[in-house]
Amino acid sequence: MYCQTSAELETFLLRAQKVTTEGEVAHYIPALKNVDKNTLAMSIYHGQNQCFTVGNTEHTFTLQSISKVLALALALMDHGQEVVFSKVGMEPTGDPFNSIAKLESTKTARPLNPMINAGALVVTSLIKGAGLQEKIGRLLSFVHEMTSAPERKYDEAVAMSEYHTAHLNRSLAYFLKQHKVIEDDIEELLELYCYQCAIEVTCYDLARIGAIFAREGQDPESGRTILPAHIARICKTFMVTCGMYNASGEFAIKVGIPAKSGVSGAIMASVPEWGGIGIFGPALDEKGNSIAGIHLLEMLSSNYELHIF
Incomplete structure (x- = not known):
């Protein structure tokens, strides 16, 4: 699909770009620390099959x-809600995404939700x-199906x-295996999880995926479920409840759009019955969210009245 540029969105981008100086890239992942933190791009895939783009949205x-989010959808399709949520909870947490504290304080050692690392490891298993x-082939195929891109791959490096460098995730996984929440071989699970996280996308891809979630799982172009x-x-x-790490509550109040972030600087947002938004801005705030990306979403939510609450 041809994506249009927009003068108004360019203005939003320039405003948001000013705050990139206040963030830092994810230095604790060696392969991510050399990314230009001033990069910022966004695609909007509207529910009426319109696409708008600003910045270098071809960048992967x-x-x-x-x-x-994608692993959760796949696991739910594989096993159903009863099985998945017998192993991982549905509650938000105020702790950082890589915290082990709540695992130690619950009798079952069941992670609170699938969006923290402990819960995500369980879901991936x-x-x-x-x-x-x-x-990993099934995950790549699922991303391909949701984006319609000709080829899907992961970044091996x-x-x-x-x-x-997954020392903390390795600790979480072994803790969960000790309590029989995870049954897989831990090293193979960690490798799968790292490949899952390293799947390559563009802003347009994220906007397409966000639009499918916005349309209750239906592809806006083909109409296929x-x-x-x-x-x-x-x-x-x-x-909504857990997607922006331990800043999810504040984000829900200020922006009010279902969204999920990643420490690459990516954000995928899904506005019900409206469309999807994909953002890439690698300068992160102290919670691990794209600092400029959040500013962009605040402006979009306010100007286009996208707040769902």
Whole structure:
């Protein structure tokens, strides 16, 4: 689809770009620390099959934690709600995304929700497939189905950079295996999780995916159902309550749009019955969210009355 430029969106982008100086890239992942933190781009895929774009939206980056939403959708389609939510909860947490504290304070050691790292590891362990390659292949196929892009791949360098520095995630996974929440081989699970996070996308891809969630799992172009409506609603609800790490409550009040961020600087937003938004701005705030991306979404929500509450 041809995407139009917009003078108004260019103005928003220039305003938001000023705050990139206040953020920092994700230095703790070696392969991400050399990205230009002043980069900022956005695509809007409207519910009426209109697309608007500003900045370098052809630039590819990795999904990182946005992949948690897609893995959750796939696991729910594989097993159903009862199985998935017997192993991971539905409650928000005020703790950082990589915290182990709540696991130690609950009797079952069940992670509070699928959007924190502990919960995401559990969800990823539920994806069906005969080994690592089949499972990552299913995730790539799912992203391909939602974006209609000709080829989907992951960034090997980013995946391995994360795998070799995944000391805290490794600790979380072994803790969960000790309590029988995870049954998989931990090293293979971590490798799968890192490949999942390293799947490459563009802003347009994120906007397309966001639009499918906005339309209850239906592809706006083909009309084909990609995922069941009830699963799309579950994912959007988690995006509202847990999608922006431990800044989700403030984001819900100020922006009021279901969204999920990743430490690559990506944000995917899904406005019910309106469309999807994809943003890339690698300068992060102290919570791990794109600092300019949040400013952009605040402006969009206010100017176009997108707040869902």
